[in-house]
Amino acid sequence: MRAGDLLVQSLVLFLAGVAAAIVVVIGVYLFLESAPLLTGTGMLDFFRDQRWYPLEGEFGMAAMLAGTLSVTALAMLLAAPVGIAAAVFIRYYAPPAVAIFYRRLLELLSGIPSVVFGFWGLVVLVPLIAKLEGPGASVLAGALVLGLMILPLVSLSTDSSLAQVPRNYWLAGTALGLGRWAIVRKVMIPAAAPGILAGMVLQTGRALGETMALLMVTGNVVQWPSSVFEPVRALTSNIALEMAYATGDHRTALFVSGLILLVMTAGMVALAALIQRRLRRYA
Amino acid sequence: MSSFTWKRVATTARWMGMVVTGSLILAGCGNNETTGKVTLSGSSTVAPLAQVIGQQYESENPGMEIDVQTGGSSRGISDATRGLVDIGMASRALTPEEQENLSPHTIAWDGIAPIVHRDNPVTELSDSQIRGIYTGEISNWSVLGGPDAEIVVVNKAEGRSTLKLFLHYFDLKNSEIAADVVIGDNQQGIKTVAGNPYAIGYVSIGTAEFEASEGAAIRLLPMGGVEASTASVSSGRFPLSRPLNLLVRPDLSQASQRFLDYARSAQVADLVKGQFFVPIDYSSAEH
Amino acid sequence: MLKAGIFSSDGLVSVVLWGAFALVTVVSLWMLGDILLLGLGHLSLDFVVAEPADAGRNGGIAPLIVSTLMVLAVCMAVVIPVGLATALAITEFLAPRSRWQAILLRSLDLLSAVPSIVFGLFGYAFFAIQLGLGFSILSGGLALACMALPLFVRITASSLAMVPHSYRQAADALAISRVSWCAHILLPQSNSGIAAATILSIGRSLAETAVLIFTAGYVMRMPDSIMDSGRTLAVHIYDLSMNVSGGDPAAGATALVLVVILIVLNLITRKVLPDRTF
Numbered sequence: 001m002r003a004g005d006l007l008v009q010s011l012v013l014f015l016a017g018v019a020a021a022i023v024v025v026i027g028v029y030l031f032l033e034s035a036p037l038l039t040g041t042g043m044l045d046f047f048r049d050q051r052w053y054p055l056e057g058e059f060g061m062a063a064m065l066a067g068t069l070s071v072t073a074l075a076m077l078l079a080a081p082v083g084i085a086a087a088v089f090i091r092y093y094a095p096p097a098v099a100i101f102y103r104r105l106l107e108l109l110s111g112i113p114s115v116v117f118g119f120w121g122l123v124v125l126v127p128l129i130a131k132l133e134g135p136g137a138s139v140l141a142g143a144l145v146l147g148l149m150i151l152p153l154v155s156l157s158t159d160s161s162l163a164q165v166p167r168n169y170w171l172a173g174t175a176l177g178l179g180r181w182a183i184v185r186k187v188m189i190p191a192a193a194p195g196i197l198a199g200m201v202l203q204t205g206r207a208l209g210e211t212m213a214l215l216m217v218t219g220n221v222v223q224w225p226s227s228v229f230e231p232v233r234a235l236t237s238n239i240a241l242e243m244a245y246a247t248g249d250h251r252t253a254l255f256v257s258g259l260i261l262l263v264m265t266a267g268m269v270a271l272a273a274l275i276q277r278r279l280r281r282y283a
Numbered sequence: 284m285s286s287f288t289w290k291r292v293a294t295t296a297r298w299m300g301m302v303v304t305g306s307l308i309l310a311g312c313g314n315n316e317t318t319g320k321v322t323l324s325g326s327s328t329v330a331p332l333a334q335v336i337g338q339q340y341e342s343e344n345p346g347m348e349i350d351v352q353t354g355g356s357s358r359g360i361s362d363a364t365r366g367l368v369d370i371g372m373a374s375r376a377l378t379p380e381e382q383e384n385l386s387p388h389t390i391a392w393d394g395i396a397p398i399v400h401r402d403n404p405v406t407e408l409s410d411s412q413i414r415g416i417y418t419g420e421i422s423n424w425s426v427l428g429g430p431d432a433e434i435v436v437v438n439k440a441e442g443r444s445t446l447k448l449f450l451h452y453f454d455l456k457n458s459e460i461a462a463d464v465v466i467g468d469n470q471q472g473i474k475t476v477a478g479n480p481y482a483i484g485y486v487s488i489g490t491a492e493f494e495a496s497e498g499a500a501i502r503l504l505p506m507g508g509v510e511a512s513t514a515s516v517s518s519g520r521f522p523l524s525r526p527l528n529l530l531v532r533p534d535l536s537q538a539s540q541r542f543l544d545y546a547r548s549a550q551v552a553d554l555v556k557g558q559f560f561v562p563i564d565y566s567s568a569e570h
Numbered sequence: 571m572l573k574a575g576i577f578s579s580d581g582l583v584s585v586v587l588w589g590a591f592a593l594v595t596v597v598s599l600w601m602l603g604d605i606l607l608l609g610l611g612h613l614s615l616d617f618v619v620a621e622p623a624d625a626g627r628n629g630g631i632a633p634l635i636v637s638t639l640m641v642l643a644v645c646m647a648v649v650i651p652v653g654l655a656t657a658l659a660i661t662e663f664l665a666p667r668s669r670w671q672a673i674l675l676r677s678l679d680l681l682s683a684v685p686s687i688v689f690g691l692f693g694y695a696f697f698a699i700q701l702g703l704g705f706s707i708l709s710g711g712l713a714l715a716c717m718a719l720p721l722f723v724r725i726t727a728s729s730l731a732m733v734p735h736s737y738r739q740a741a742d743a744l745a746i747s748r749v750s751w752c753a754h755i756l757l758p759q760s761n762s763g764i765a766a767a768t769i770l771s772i773g774r775s776l777a778e779t780a781v782l783i784f785t786a787g788y789v790m791r792m793p794d795s796i797m798d799s800g801r802t803l804a805v806h807i808y809d810l811s812m813n814v815s816g817g818d819p820a821a822g823a824t825a826l827v828l829v830v831i832l833i834v835l836n837l838i839t840r841k842v843l844p845d846r847t848f
Contacts, residue, residue: 008749012663015655019723020674022716023681026692033695053458055441085590093587102591109598111832113777115804116825119811120601123608123818130479135435135463148597181580209685211780216812220440220465231464236687240780241467243691244324245358245442258688269683322704322799327813331625350799352705352788367699470813477815497627499815 030262033255046256052222054242054250061257063224067139067232070225071214072207074143075150080200083154090155091162092184103159110152118216121145126217134229137219143228145213150203157202161195162188194279198272205268209261211236235261318346319538325359325372326444327468328393328487329527332558333372336390336551340542349542353468356444360385363530369539371530374487375444387528390546391560394488394524395445395452396511398473400480401500405429408504414453416483419461424481437475437484438462444525445469449485452523470494477501488516492559517561527560605829609822617823622790625814626806631824633792637707637800638776641786644711644796645775649718650768656719657726658752682720686780689713694784705799710786714778718771725770729763730756766843773835776828779804803828 031038037046037059049060086106090099121141130136165188173183189196211234219231220241233241235257246254323333330353337349354362356373363371364384377387397413399405405427408416415421416434425431438460439446450457464482466472469490476482477500488511491503503511507522515521529543545551549565556562620630656674664671693713703709733756741751757764779802787799788809801809807824810817 005748008752009663012655012658015652016659016663016674019652019656019719020677022719023677023684025696026681026684026688026716029692029696030688051458053441053456056456056458058458082590082594085587086594089587089591093584094591098591102595105595105598107836108833111773111777111836112829113779113804113807113832115777115779115807115811116605116829117601119807119821119825120604122811124601124604127478130435134433135482136479137464148601151594179580181583205683209683209687211685211687211690212808216808219463221438221462222465233465236685236780239687239691240783241440241465242442243694243784244354245361247361255691258691261685262683262688265683265685266680269679273679320798348791348794348798350705350787350789350791352799365699367704468813470815474813474815494815497624497816 027262030255030259034252034259037249037252037256046253046260050224052238054246054253057249059249059253061235061253061260063222064233064235064238064257065260066224067218067222068208068234068236070139070232071142071146071218071234072204074139074228075146075207076200076204078143078147079151079154079203083151084158084196086151086155087158087162088184088189090159092180092188106152106155109148110156114149114210114212115216117145117149118213121213121217129229132229135219135231137217137231138229139218139225139232140228141217142214142232142234145217146207146210149210149213150207153206154200154203157199158192158196161192161199164195165191194276197279198275201268201272201275205265205272208268209236209265210234211240215240319536320348320350321370321536321539321542322350322352322368323359323370323372323529324352324354324362324368325530326356326374326527327353327470328374328445328490329359329372329390329529331490331493332391332527332555332560333529333546335554335558336546337542339551339554340545347538347542355440355442355467356447357442359530363532366532369531369536370543373444373528373530375448375525375528377528377530385530385532387526387530388543388547389526389528389563390551391489391527391555391558391562392516392524393527393560394506394511394516394521395448395485396488396491396506396521396523397483397485397504398476398491398501399483399504400476401502402480403429403502406504407508410453410507414455417453417455417460417462430481432481435463435479435482436461437464437466437472437482439472439485440465440467443467445485445487448523448525473499473501488513488521489559496559513556513559513561602829605822605825607822608818609824609826612819612823613826618827621792625817626790626810626820627814627816628820631803631806631827633790634801634803634806634824637786637793638802640707640793640796640800641710641714641782641802642772642775644708645714645718646768646772648712648715649722649771652715653719653722653726653767653771654757654764656723657730658756660723660727661730662748662752662756678720678723681716682724684717686717686778689717689781690784693781698785703797705785705787705789707786707793707796707798707800710782710800710802711796713781713785714775717778717781718775721774722767722771725767726760726764729760729767732763733759762842766839769835769839769842773832773839776802776832776835777804779808783808 046059046061049058050062051058051060052064090102094102125141125144126136129138129141169187169191170183173187214234215237218234220233220237221231222233225232239254239258243254330351334351337351340349341347356375359371359373360381362368397408412427417436422434424434464475466475469486472484472486473491473494476484491501495501505511509515509520509522516524529546531539531543552562617630619632621632623629660671660674693709697703697709697712698705737755741755782802782805788801789799790801793800803824807821810821
């Protein structure tokens with residue numbers, strides 16, 4: 001191999017190594033910063049303690065975890081059916097012009113920054129919800145805004161999963177005399193199911209990590225929500241609110257919550273990959 | 284077919300290198316006395332005042348840059364102690380432990396008072412009523428002579444001195460407060476209350492008066508029977524007043540010292556009053 | 571046999587799907603319309619070129635546009651070389667399905683999963699404090715680069731992989747060196763893919779807020795260098811809507827500017843690389 005080749009190859013591999021190392025550095029850094037509070041009993045306390053009053057030394061994250069999970073779950077509950085329906089609609093039911101319009105709209109939505117969603121939520125949704133009940137800034141506001149954010153992504157990923165199902169399947173369905181919906185429901189969706197499911201899992205991961213929109217519309221009160229109209233604080237929002245001034249144990253606790261978030265979202269990515277691999281029955 | 288050549292890569296790299304180097308050189312340029320940068324962070328009450336003082340200072344001293352960031356008094360103390368910024372801003376007095384690392388210099392006086400929406404008919408609340416609202420015992424405005432609606436309690440996030448002083452005055456712990464919305468900066472609190480006719484919050488008097496003059500739909504309520512205004516803070520009658528401090532480390536730079544002196548000189552009295560704070564006694568301020 | 575019943579009726583399903591379409595369209599247009607209404611009145615040529623006044627209520631966003639551009643420049647200055655190298659490594663320099671390639675791919679997947687606030691935490695603790703870069707455009711750009719990298723690599727790598735195998739074989743037959751192959755044939759052939767990757771990464775970075783609040787900071791002044799703190803458009807929207815009473819029209823106008831920029835980028839991508847859904 002020529003010298004020039006060797007040099008370039010080394011450079012390329014070095015830079016690639018740097019890229020691979022970034023996530024490792026982040027993980028290690030988070031781990032090291034969380035280390036002081038990561039003793040065996042310490043870890044359980046984070047989940048057992050109900051109260052987050054860091055300046056009084058109480059670091060119970062359970063309520064904030066509940067906040068994050070409830071908003072995410074509700075958002076997914078709202079976005080998934082509508083998103084999948086949108087993809088099915090675009091693919092099989094919409095006239096070409098409508099399909100193109102719809103797809104463009106979803107692509108546009110998927111690119112809009114989360115602050116803009118949060119801004120709209122703050123200025124329009126929160127007062128609207130306040131008219132119904134409570135302070136307005138609530139689980140519901142968070143779930144609606146988050147749902148609107150992940151809907152286009154669920155939709156686009158479902159669309160691309162459906163696109164990958166071989167055309168023969170559709171033709172086979174028509175050959176058997178099946179109607180449009182029957183083919184979609186019994187053939188296409190099951191065939192694309194691993195991809196659709198994986199897409200949903202991935203978007204759940206993204207929703208878990210969302211910060212700005214939730215910071216703006218959920219009210220940021222640390223409590224277990226007893227209704228969707230109550231305010232909550234997401235784990236992500238908490239880091240955003242308190243990171244700048246936290247010192248000592250408080251700071252360590254924030255890093256622990258960051259680590260928890262990282263593990264959750266990484267878990268979602270791993271789960272999505274697993275689904276793709278294991279449930280894929282068709283080549 | 285292809286416009287890719289090594290020559291173009293080299294040219295692009297050279298341009299990028301020049302831009303980056305140029306920026307870094309410019310960055311390194313700010314280290315003598317007449318040009319430089321002073322960074323501040325901390326209390327969201329002090330920040331707007333520091334910002335306007337900074338702007339006036341910049342116009343009188345071209346080449347100087349005053350950077351102001353908010354984040355809360357605790358952040359100001361923490362950043363200044365760690366050397367992340369030159370000067371910290373806090374809207375309270377420092378504890379003895381904090382004074383081991385930083386020395387406070389007061390640049391103005393301010394008070395803390397409750398605010399409600401402008402359209403709320405309630406005009407005065409006693410201390411025990413406010414306490415009741417914040418602990419959740421009183422949950423409807425009708426009990427206080429207002430409309431039949433649930434009170435939306437706005438509390439400050441931890442790390443904010445306004446919270447600390449509020450808790451201290453009412454002898455409460457943060458764990459005893461039943462809040463409906465938690466906010467960070469003062470201005471956020473004002474915006475939240477202005478956006479909800481049934482909300483109540485507590486903020487800096489100066490900030491509230493300033494924002495109200497800009498059209499925010501809020502109204503200050505008196506505390507302990509004393510009207511909440513710059514005048515009553517200035518006369519010393521207002522029960523919950525606090526100093527607005529700039530915090531510096533012992534090893535502060537020349538540029539920071541000069542800005543600090545400027546902020547404590549009579550040249551900024553108008554700016555202080557413009558933000559609805561009470562100016563300090565400039566003749567007795569040490570230089 | 572397939573069960574008959576209400577859920578197997580194609581007509582009914584069609585109605586439901588049209589209903590879902592209507593719902594999504596209405597809500598989306600409602601949101602976009604609201605932002606348009608809120609912001610349009612405040613928007614003007616002045617807005618784009620003037621400095622902000624009254625904490626952003628009045629005046630314009632010129633320094634913010636400059637800060638945004640500078641942050642993007644720093645970010646892409648890191649992402650493009652590192653990203654290209656990584657993509658090349660994946661397709662050219664690492665044996666396919668080897669352990670190294672798998673490790674690289676997995677770590678990039680993981681990197682793309684990291685929540686943005688964790689990047690903010692890491693960026694603040696590492697770039698701003700540990701490396702001593704403070705609140706600066708440099709800190710922000712570097713943190714943003716970590717976020718944009720996986721996306722850039724993914725699109726570039728798939729672009730590189732699309733170069734016909736026959737080209738590779740021809741190059742081998744002509745005994746062209748690896749470097750020449752990459753420089754003169756592979757990369758130029760994937761030009762449009764790389765361009766699309768760049769534009770999409772820029773689009774993704776423009777939307778980021780949480781990371782930048784804790785690395786690039788909040789300052790509204792026109793930045794002099796990359797060591798200065800600077801506020802980007804997205805951060806400005808956040809500050810105006812959360813903290814500034816009467817800041818909503820300005821926030822709406824900034825949001826409009828941002829959305830328009832993103833639409834333009836989207837259109838350019840479509841021109842450069844048609845038939846791609848990412």
